[in-house]
Amino acid sequence: MSTPDTLPHGMPYQRETRYDPPAALLELQEQPVRRITYYPDGVEGWLVTGHAQSRKILADPRFVTGEKFVHSPTELPHVFVSISEQVPPGFFLFFDPPEHTRLRRKVTGVFTVKRMKDLEPRIADIVDQCVAQLRAAGPGADLVREFALPVPALVICEMLGVPYADRDAFQQNSADMLDLSRTVDERNKSMAELFGYLMQLVPAKRENPGDDMLSALATDEELHDVEAAGIGLILLVAGHETTANMLALGTLALFEHPEQLALLREASARWPAAVEELLRYLTVAHNGVMRIVKEDAEIDGAQFRAGEHVTVALQAANRDPGKYERSAELDVDRDAQGHLAFGHGLHQCVGQQLARVEMRIAFAKLWEAFPGLRLAVPSEEIPMRSDMAVYGVHTLPVEW
Template sequence: MSYPMTRQRTFDPPDELFDDPAPVRPLTFADGHQGWLVTGHAAGRAVLADPRFSNNPRRMHPLLASRRLPEGEVPPGFFLRMDAPDHTHYRRLLTGQFTVRRMNLLKSRIEEIAADCLDDMERQGPPTDLVRSFALPIPSLVICELLGVPYEDREQFQRDSSRLLRLESSPEELAATVGDLIKYVYTLIERKRAEPGNDMLTGLIGGGELNDDEIAGMGFLLLVAGHETTANMLGLGTFALLQNPEQLALVRDDPSVIDNAVEELLRYLSIIHFGPMRTATEDVTVDGTLIRAGDCVALSIPAANRDPGRFPDPAVLDVRRPASGHLTFGHGIHQCLGQQLARIEMRVAYPALLRRFPTLRLAVPAEEVPMRTDMSIYGVHSLRVAW
């Protein structure tokens, strides 16, 4: 099957990723030390699935570790940066909270949240910033539901969460915001001990296997991982669809394409643009290349998701494409725990937005949309739209 659409520079990874066809190639990091860059889909899966590659910053080169976590230390409960068996222990406890029943129950609440956001947009009228009025509130409020944030706290919780994505936020402001959110999670834990609810924090507390530091670390991980990436996908995905009107019309008018559309947008946009990072704990051969113990490996998810050996005509967007198998949610033991929730949010949000506002359009020229291009996340800082 071919996908005869034009290549669009705004959404494409750098050409340099494709200049060398080798799926594993040498990479010189900013401080001059040598490592490896993985761009092939099969090689990327192999690295992510191999326990001989560590995700712990303490095993990394100091420069890279400092970019991952301050002082290279892993906070209690922040199992995203741990290896087995610690990772296995924490993930098992949290997996029990991501039940199919809870995710199914959340779908109707997500539909309500999306409808409320759209009602507010309609009342306020165009133009509006879709990120602040739609893309950010939906995952932020869903996380409130998961963590059991009281209604009276949700407005402040959303404000603090949104500051994590603001273009104008300084490093000092971001650090202060992180501190405020972690303090709030501790406060919330105290409330849940006194007044248990039907939420994840209550479930983690009730299990009796974790102390407050561990629960707070897991709660903050849920907050960051649970709203930031989904918010970026909702904003950037809408931008991509607005630049591809035929694809937008399919998502708006044909309910049968939405599952494939979400997977294709995840593949096409990737949003995690540098990393994940791994360190070899022993000599490992990947796709014929010997990676020595102690070598750092950077994976390019956008390049892996544009690998023509895995996805035909990978540089074009087609929402009918069966794009399962992409690496946007990772692979192996660190594959995103909340991926099904993110999918539900996107499956609800995109059609709801496009059906409510069938004439949705950019309110600024595409080249003036402020893009988020920091070290790891690719997205839009704002997306001014009209209808």
């Protein structure tokens, strides 16, 4: 089916199936870079669905993030609002060099491959603790509440130095921040509440520092309190939201792909590759990455003009048949290296190595502890997070 050169209704986002990107979005890969109409006032911009083109744009310094995002690729309220007015100092996700470089380097050393390797025993202990709590809740439980959320929340709380006892409040606020069915004002209010919570912790950490990241940020003489809290906000939200949803949605995907689950049960050595494939296949950051063209650029024949908006559809890029054979299939033996689930370029997820370690350990220990784990309700009754910035499931009732 042919599509117009300029999509009049923005980026397709309504899924027809549980795991696949919208069919209309995948159809656009015949022309991987094309014009689309942005909301709310109908300006034209770009949509990128090809893997190679996405990598080029995300690595190109002429495509920036630290501008006022006032347009959305879908009619959802979306997360892209007036960044310079709404995002607190320190929230380097929406900053560009040199400010981005200055702030991000404060935490990059914590998330190296070696540091994550050293952290594996502690993560394993935390997963064992959550497995025990899940077993105690059984023989049936909500896997999201009893396992998928607690594992990354415990890890990031311990690393950051945030009291785990406060998890209900910060998890609710972070969920509300990412709920695209809410208004921009509602999401900003949740962000402000979570930022205010961290602003209360920073002075206390400076007065009585511990061996944690927030203490290190609070006592860094190069950072203001608001910057330390802003960095903490990124780490706290991203540190549990994405991993939690990958654990729950990945478990559901394996339930519904029993032949793939059987391969993992045969050989636990498959888990590192399986985690990469699940990241590619599911791509929970499913609403695209926004950039603004800083200066005129040409990518694969497309002429981008300064000031234009660009949306990189990561979920489509990760299903690009030009990059991955049988791209629509889940294959735990696939070499999925090069996927864009964590983004690419200088804004690539700073905690990606932590997420990989958490998922690899948590998946392996979950299936080892509960070889008879199964859904407790029909699959079609599982509520999906379709209108959330991070895709997944709201609940996952299981039994064993």
